[in-house]
Amino acid sequence: MRARAQGLTADRRGRRRRASTARAPGQLLLGVALLVLGAAAGPAQTADSARADRPPGGSSARVAGAGILPAGEPGLPREDERLYAPVFDAALVDSAGAPRRLSELWRRRPLIVTLVFARCTLICPPYLRSLQRAVGAVGGAGEDYDVAVVSFDPGDTPAAMAALAARLGLDDEPGWVFAAAASPAAARELADSLGAWVRWDPAGLATDHPAMLAAVDGGRVVRLLVGATVPPRRLREVVWELRHEFVPSYPLPSERVLFRCFRYRPDTGGVALDWGFLLLLAPGAGMLLGTVAIFGRARPGRG
Amino acid sequence: MAEPSDAAGAAAGLATADAARRWRRATLVWMLVVFALFLILTLLGLLMRLAQGNTLGGLPPEVFYAVLTLHGLGMVGVWYVGAMAGVSHRLARFAAPSLAVNRLAFGGTLAGVVLLIVVTLVGRFGTGWYFLHPLPFHSGGVWPDWAVTGFFASLGVLGVSWTIWTVDLLRAIARRYSLGGALAWHVLAGRPGPETPPFILVTTATLISALAAFVAAVVVLALFVIEWLPGGAPSDPLLMKNLIFFFGHGLVNITMYLGVALVYDLLPEFTSRKLSTNRLVAAAWNLAIFLVLAVYFHHLYMDFVQPRFLQYLGQIGSYLISIPAAVISIFSTLYLVWRARVRWNLTSLFLFFGVMGWAIGGVEAVIDSTIAANFRFHNTLWVPSHFHTYYLLGVVLMILAFAHHLGEESSGLPSNGRRGRWITGLFLAGGYGLVVLFALAGADSVPRRYSTYPEELLQGVTYARVSVAFIALLLAGVLLYLWEAGRRCVRGLKA
Amino acid sequence: MAPQLWVFILYLVLAAVVAGVFLEAIASTRRPREVEAGAVQRVRVRFFVLLTVVVLAALAITLTRLPYTLWADELPDRVVFVAGKQFAFAVAETPVGDDAEWLAATTGAPAVEVPAGSLVEFRVTALDVNHGVGIFDPGGALIGQIQGMPGYVNRLRMRLDEPGRYDILCLELCGNLHSRMRGVVQVLAGD
Numbered sequence: 010m011r012a013r014a015q016g017l018t019a020d021r022r023g024r025r026r027r028a029s030t031a032r033a034p035g036q037l038l039l040g041v042a043l044l045v046l047g048a049a050a051g052p053a054q055t056a057d058s059a060r061a062d063r064p065p066g067g068s069s070a071r072v073a074g075a076g077i078l079p080a081g082e083p084g085l086p087r088e089d090e091r092l093y094a095p096v097f098d099a100a101l102v103d104s105a106g107a108p109r110r111l112s113e114l115w116r117r118r119p120l121i122v123t124l125v126f127a128r129c130t131l132i133c134p135p136y137l138r139s140l141q142r143a144v145g146a147v148g149g150a151g152e153d154y155d156v157a158v159v160s161f162d163p164g165d166t167p168a169a170m171a172a173l174a175a176r177l178g179l180d181d182e183p184g185w186v187f188a189a190a191a192s193p194a195a196a197r198e199l200a201d202s203l204g205a206w207v208r209w210d211p212a213g214l215a216t217d218h219p220a221m222l223a224a225v226d227g228g229r230v231v232r233l234l235v236g237a238t239v240p241p242r243r244l245r246e247v248v249w250e251l252r253h254e255f256v257p258s259y260p261l262p263s264e265r266v267l268f269r270c271f272r273y274r275p276d277t278g279g280v281a282l283d284w285g286f287l288l289l290l291a292p293g294a295g296m297l298l299g300t301v302a303i304f305g306r307a308r309p310g311r312g
Numbered sequence: 313m314a315e316p317s318d319a320a321g322a323a324a325g326l327a328t329a330d331a332a333r334r335w336r337r338a339t340l341v342w343m344l345v346v347f348a349l350f351l352i353l354t355l356l357g358l359l360m361r362l363a364q365g366n367t368l369g370g371l372p373p374e375v376f377y378a379v380l381t382l383h384g385l386g387m388v389g390v391w392y393v394g395a396m397a398g399v400s401h402r403l404a405r406f407a408a409p410s411l412a413v414n415r416l417a418f419g420g421t422l423a424g425v426v427l428l429i430v431v432t433l434v435g436r437f438g439t440g441w442y443f444l445h446p447l448p449f450h451s452g453g454v455w456p457d458w459a460v461t462g463f464f465a466s467l468g469v470l471g472v473s474w475t476i477w478t479v480d481l482l483r484a485i486a487r488r489y490s491l492g493g494a495l496a497w498h499v500l501a502g503r504p505g506p507e508t509p510p511f512i513l514v515t516t517a518t519l520i521s522a523l524a525a526f527v528a529a530v531v532v533l534a535l536f537v538i539e540w541l542p543g544g545a546p547s548d549p550l551l552m553k554n555l556i557f558f559f560g561h562g563l564v565n566i567t568m569y570l571g572v573a574l575v576y577d578l579l580p581e582f583t584s585r586k587l588s589t590n591r592l593v594a595a596a597w598n599l600a601i602f603l604v605l606a607v608y609f610h611h612l613y614m615d616f617v618q619p620r621f622l623q624y625l626g627q628i629g630s631y632l633i634s635i636p637a638a639v640i641s642i643f644s645t646l647y648l649v650w651r652a653r654v655r656w657n658l659t660s661l662f663l664f665f666g667v668m669g670w671a672i673g674g675v676e677a678v679i680d681s682t683i684a685a686n687f688r689f690h691n692t693l694w695v696p697s698h699f700h701t702y703y704l705l706g707v708v709l710m711i712l713a714f715a716h717h718l719g720e721e722s723s724g725l726p727s728n729g730r731r732g733r734w735i736t737g738l739f740l741a742g743g744y745g746l747v748v749l750f751a752l753a754g755a756d757s758v759p760r761r762y763s764t765y766p767e768e769l770l771q772g773v774t775y776a777r778v779s780v781a782f783i784a785l786l787l788a789g790v791l792l793y794l795w796e797a798g799r800r801c802v803r804g805l806k807a
Numbered sequence: 808m809a810p811q812l813w814v815f816i817l818y819l820v821l822a823a824v825v826a827g828v829f830l831e832a833i834a835s836t837r838r839p840r841e842v843e844a845g846a847v848q849r850v851r852v853r854f855f856v857l858l859t860v861v862v863l864a865a866l867a868i869t870l871t872r873l874p875y876t877l878w879a880d881e882l883p884d885r886v887v888f889v890a891g892k893q894f895a896f897a898v899a900e901t902p903v904g905d906d907a908e909w910l911a912a913t914t915g916a917p918a919v920e921v922p923a924g925s926l927v928e929f930r931v932t933a934l935d936v937n938h939g940v941g942i943f944d945p946g947g948a949l950i951g952q953i954q955g956m957p958g959y960v961n962r963l964r965m966r967l968d969e970p971g972r973y974d975i976l977c978l979e980l981c982g983n984l985h986s987r988m989r990g991v992v993q994v995l996a997g998d
Contacts, residue, residue, distance in 0.1 A: 090901075092886050093928075227882050268535070269548040285551040288531050292558060293605055295527030300520050303482045304491035373983040440980045446957070447936045452893045452982040549937065549956050584839070592851070614939065614954045616875055616961040627870065631862050639855045646832050647847055654836040668829040675821045679814060682865070684872040688811050688949050691939055691978040748819075755815035757949035759941065759978050762986035768947055768974055 085219055086204030088233040096122070096225050097202040100191035101159060104171035104180070111157070111199070114186060115225050119154045119251035123222040124205050126162040127169040127189075132237060134176075136220045139238040141177055144184075146241040147248055151184025154224075154251045160189040161196035161207065203230065224251055331411075335404050336722050338414050340801045342397035343715040345418075347794050347801075349390045349425070350708075354790055356383040358783050364765060365776035374454045376763035377438025384441030385428060388564060389470060391707055393421050395570035396477060398714040399515055402577050406512060407484040413477055420473025427466035435459030440761060442560045443467075445536065445552035460540065467533055475526040482519050485512065496594035508589045511577035517597040518569040521604045525562025528555050550617060557611040565604050568670065568702060571710035572641055575663050578714060579645065582660040584653040587644055596636030603633045610681040614690050623683060630681035634674055642671050658732030658796065659720070662713035665740060669705030673698055676751065691761070693775070694754025697747045704786075705743045716797040722804025728796065735793045742786025749779045809948040874951060878964040883928035885921050889975065889990060891931075891938030891955040893982050896975050896990025902930070909934055920993045923970045927992070929963045931955045938988065939978025945971025945994075952978050970996035 098112040114120050123140060125133040137158065144150050160170060170187040174180040179187070190196035200206060208217040222239065224232035224247045232247045268285035356379050363371040371379070396417070400409050431437040437459040439447045448460050485494050489508070492498060494516040498505030532555040535547045580586050587593075609626025612618050645667040654660060676698035680689050689695070720727050753775040758765070765772035889896055890903035890912075897903040897912035898919050921927055931940045933955035941952040942965065953963040967973060975990030 093883055229882050231882065268551055285548055288535075288551065289554055289558070291531055292524040292528040292562075296520060296524035296605075299479070299523040299527075300482070300491065303479065304486045304494075306486070373986070377980070377983055377985075438983060444937055444979070447981065450893065450936045450982065452984065454983050549958055553937070553956070614952055615956060616953060616963065617956065617959045620875065623873075623875070624870065628866060631866050635855070635858055635862060638858055639851060643851055643854060646828065647842075647851075649832045649836060651835045651838060651840045651842060653839045656833075656836070664829070664833070668825065671825045671829075672822045675825065676818060678865075679818060682869045683874070684869050685814055687874045687951055688809075689814075690952060691941075692949065748822075751818060752815055755809075755811040757809070757811065757943065757947060759976060759986075761980045763983070764986055766976075766986060768943065768976070 085235055086221055086233055088230075088235075091202075091204045091223070091230045091233055093229050093231065095202065095229055096223070097195075097198040098228070099159070099195040099199040101188040101195070102167050102191050104167050104174055104187040106167045108191065109186075109188060111159075112228060114155060114157055115228055117155065118184075119227075120225040121154055121156045121222050121247070121251075122203070122225055123156070123158055124161045124200060124203065124218070125158055125173075126218075127160050127165045127173045128162065132218075132220050136237060136239070137173075137177055140222065140244075141179065143239040143241045143244040147245050149248055149252075150182070154248060155184045155186060157186045157188065159199065161200050161205075163190070163193040163196060165189045204233065222247075226251055334411060335401060336718070337805060338411060338418070339397050339401040339718060340722060340805050342393065342418065343718060343801050344798065344805075345422070346390055346394040346397075346711070346715065347798055349386060351790065351794060353383050353386045353390065354787065356386075358780070358787065361776050361779050361783060363763065364772065365780060366764070366773055367777065367780065370764055373763040374436045374438060377440070377454075377761075378432040378436045380761060381438050381440055381443075382428060382432040386425065387703065388441060388560075388567070389421070389425065389428075391703060391711060392474070392563060392567045392570075393417070394711040394715070395567050395574070395707065396474070396481075398574050398711055398718075399570050400477075400481060401718065402511060402574065402714075403481060403484065403515065406509065407488040409484040410480050413480040417473045417477040420469050424466045424470035424473070427462050427469065431455075431459040431462040431466065435462065437463050439463075442556055444556060445532075445547065445549055446539070448536065449539070464533060464537055464540065467529070471526060471529045471533065475523075475530075478519050478522045478526065482516070482523075485516055485519075489516075495598055496589045497598075499589055499591055499594045500598065502591070508594075509577075510587050510589050510593060511573055513589050513594065513597050514569060514573040514576055517601045518566050518573060521562065521569075521601050522566045524605055525559050525566060528559040528562065532556055532559060550615065553612060553615065554618075558605075558608045561608040561611060562604065564699070564702070565607075568707045569600070571666065571707035572670070574710050574714050575645060575667060576641075578717060579648055579660060579663045582655045582657075582663075583648045585648050587648065593640055593644070596640040599636055600633065603629055603636075607633055607681070610686070613683050613686045627681055627683050631678060634678050637674060638671065642667055656732075657727040657729060658735060658793075659713045659717040659727065661732060661736045662709040662716070662739075665736065666706050666709030666713065669701055669709060669743075670707075673701035673706055676701060688757075689754060691759060692754035693750045693758050693760050693772075696760055697750030697754060700743075700750065701747045705740070705747065709739070712793060712797065715801065716793075719797050719800030719804055722807055723800040723802075724807070725800050725803060731792065731796055735789050735796065738785050738789025738792065742782045742784070742789055745782030746779050746786060749775050749782065811949070874953075874963065878926055878966065881926055881964075883964055884925040886928045886930060887919055887921075887992060889929055889931045889940055889955065890934055891940065891977065891981070891988065891990075892934040893936065894984035894988050896938070896940065896977070896988060898975065898990040898992060903932075903934075906934060918991050918993045920995050921967060923994050923996055924966065924968055925994070926964060926966050929953065929965065930960050931963065932960045933957045936981050937979045938981050940990070941976045941978040942992075943974045943976060945969050945973065947974075954979060967992070967994045970994050 096111065096115070098110055101109045101111060103109050111120075111122070121144075123137075125137065127133075140156070144156060150156055158170070158173070167189060170189050171180060174185070174187040179185045190199060203221070203223045205219055205221060219235055220237050221233060221235040223230050224234075231250050234243055234247060268288055269283040359368075359371070360376065360379055360383065362368050363376055397414075400414055403409055435455050435458065437448075437455045438451075443463070448463065451460075489506075489512065493506055493508060494512055496508040496513050499508065532552060535552060535555070538544045539546050576587060606625050606629035609618070609622045610630045611626075613623055613626065645664065649664060676694070679685055680694060680698055716727065719725075753772060754760075756771050756775075758769055758772040758775060762769070762772065765776075885900070887898060887900060888902045889898050890909050891897075892906070892909050895909075895913040897909040899908075899912040899916065900919055901908075903909050903912050929940065929942075931953050935957060937957070938955040939952055940955050940963075942950050944950050944967075946969075951963065951965055953961050955961065971994055973992045973994060975992070977985055977988035981988070
């Protein structure tokens with residue numbers, strides 16, 4: 010109880026340091042003794058603040074990554090709200106005019122769905138080009154997953170979707186499906202189930218909607234990517250999820266940490282060794298060096 | 313390659329009667345300190361079980377966890393130094409360890425223990441013995457800053473003393489044997505060479521592994537202190553966890569093996585059979601040096617963030633290391649005794665049953681190091697069951713055997729057969745009752761390290777209460793032992 | 808009976824076997840006899856072979872049942888976020904990433920409810936020190952656990968079949984009120 014009254018209890022929150030004036034002299038001694046070690050450890054410090062890993066599951070409010078808008082801003086779809094939620098099985102008409110259902114597509118292969126307007130001149134064209142580039146970089150379209158570009162504009166015809174595909178050079182590309190919603194109701198239900206929305210002007214043109222894609226597995230949302238561009242490494246994470254490469258854990262972005270064992274590398278998909286791993290090898294190395302040093306110096310036989 | 317002849321060996325550490333006397337005194341003092349701490353820490357263990365059984369009206373949780381920390385770290389430390397002191401003493405017949413270093417280690421240990429007692433009982437430092445990062449820095453308003461500093465200081469003092477001691481023992485061995493000689497590589501290769509007593513092989517292999525554990529301790533302590541100092545940087549919790557368990561597991565593992573070294577050295581004196589270092593023995597212990605480094609991962613199974621291959625390595629390593637232990641050491645112990653002419657007294661009974669404890673504790677260990685089982689056993693009372701079997705009924709018996717033997721030799725008082733059997737019976741009955749109850753409680757979903765059991769876990773209270781009966785039996789055995797062995801050690805000091 | 812109790816029985820049996828061997832060894836010293844070194848070696852080799860076979864078989868059987876990839880091929884019905892902090896577990900259906908969210912989830916928020924038979928994915932972290940998320944079924948048996956480490960999120964999938972209250976208790980010493988940490992998931996009967 011005394012300690013609490015003096016306010017000298019040892020409580021740490023992250024990096025906040027209490028300016029305690031009553032440090033024990035022992036601590037100073039320890040500090041002096043460890044200066045050498047600190048100097049040796051110096052070059053190995055890693056700065057973590059630049060990491061833009063976005064953990065699946067939505068702590069994205071605390072991450073700023075290129076092309077990904079922080080979720081939680083008013084109106085933007087939140088992944089955690091849609092996680093594992095069922096996707097509406099919309100009736101579609103593909104660019105060849107054939108009627109399809111969205112469920113046909115997701116039963117064939119895991120699906121990346123994006124909602125666009127063929128007549129959109131603002132965000133959709135650059136977005137689709139960015140998506141095209143990312144899919145090209147990541148690979149696997151037509152094998153591990155398909156990409157469904159669906160229009161939720163009731164005014165879009167199959168011909169318009171075909172023309173859009175042609176403009177992007179994707180009309181014959183395996184794994185890419187361009188389709189329009191079969192009815193305004195289907196469009197609206199689909200958008201709702203993905204957390205997307207549209208604002209219309211009186212003339213019936215869309216004035217605003219989020220740029221996003223949804224990864225759909227077995228009819229459920231497993232990832233949402235929201236933002237004006239699609240960085241390849243974000244898409245790679247999405248594709249792993251679709252491939253059922255189950256990531257049992259991932260580190261959260263954090264403040265500067267002295268040493269880590271490894272870094273989670275979203276762009277390569279694995280773990281890269283970090284300086285901390287050397288520290289883990291140090292005991293074994295120390296053991297070998299120490300043994301050699303002790304047995305090397307001594308000459309056996311001399312009493 | 314020079315050959316250590318027996319005569320030279322005999323001249324090594326105990327060249328004169330005077331030297332022999334000084335060694336004996338130093339070791340007897342060690343044993344008496346071990347006895348005193350053993351009793352105090354056992355009583356603290358009893359206190360905890362009483363508190364968990366709601367028999368005392370409960371302890372405030374801060375007190376409970378301070379006691380837990382002291383009991384845990386204290387026992388780990390006490391048996392490590394007990395084993396080292398015993399091994400040093402036996403080693404002095406073959407080589408020349410430094411008595412000065414022995415005394416330094418003694419002083420350092422006492423200083424470290426005093427610091428530890430102060431930070432726990434006064435400062436209420438309560439992180440448990442493996443001080444998992446970053447808990448020392450998050451006391452929740454319980455322990456003050458100075459307790460954290462004092463704790464690191466205690467670890468520093470103990471670590472430095474023990475590392476120097478370990479290096480000195482290796483140095484002493486290195487002056488008598490080459491590395492290959494000490495590790496019996498010539499036996500492995502089938503070449504002729506000097507005889508490597510099994511005691512030397514086991515001790516050398518174990519102390520080499522100890523170097524790794526102490527390097528890990530230095531690294532982790534440095535990282536802790538760097539984080540603790542003003543302006544310091546935090547460390548990655550996963551890295552710290554790895555380092556802490558590497559060190560902690562290593563320390564208790566080598567304590568066990570040092571106990572086994574004592575068995576290899578001492579038990580043959582009581583039987584009509586002898587052990588020698590053959591190819592199998594050499595292979596097993598050389599392999600152990602490296603296997604010990606790989607098994608610690610079994611403490612991190614429930615950290616799903618650990619790379620998968622390390623989890624596999626943990627289970628595979630933990631399983632495989634049981635094979636040399638069982639086939640070589642445990643089998644050899646049975647061979648020494650099986651239908652042999654054995655002089656059974658407290659010393660030989662304790663050595664023998666200590667190995668049995670190692671075997672039974674090993675069964676629990678292999679079970680818990682199965683990831684699928686660990687999923688439901690980790691951090692339940694199964695874990696204390698396992699390590700109390702390894703310690704209380706394993707290495708503790710081995711070290712107490714040595715201490716009794718030393719007391720008997722130095723005092724000239726022959727051991728009392730009947731009392732020896734009573735003491736053994738009480739230890740086994742009380743000890744196995746305690747650990748079986750722990751295991752049952754763990755299988756019954758009771759977590760470890762709970763200061764009080766909530767209403768969802770009332771079976772924990774029952775187990776705690778019943779276990780007190782067994783602790784009482786054990787305590788009776790402990791007190792009788794301390795009387796028997798303590799008396800002889802004290803008389804031996806005066807001789 | 809919970810699987811743990813079967814394992815306990817296995818331990819008792821093996822311990823009894825070991826104890827039996829050791830006690831028999833002591834008893835045998837009443838009838839001393841010379842044993843031939845070759846015979847000893849043969850027994851040792853047989854023991855080695857037997858033990859190796861058992862160990863390898865046990866490895867093969869148990870390494871296929873890892874908690875890391877439970878139900879990895881199915882999609883979970885729900886995601887439950889768990890964040891441990893001295894001294895309570897925030898259990899919520901939205902991520903709990905900082906102290907404010909933790910406080911909101913641990914004071915007065917309604918318990919998370921899932922239908923019986925749901926495949927739940929737990930996403931577990933901690934905000935200060937290591938906590939152990941131990942999941943106890945309505946009968947009070949521990950059915951699984953996972954560590955919550957600060958700075959990391961661990962994922963565990965479990966199917967919660969039995970309706971009732973699933974308690975989350977802390978399984979890693981985290982301070983003086985460690986035994987009082989709580990979280991809860993309610994599993995509702997029917998669908």
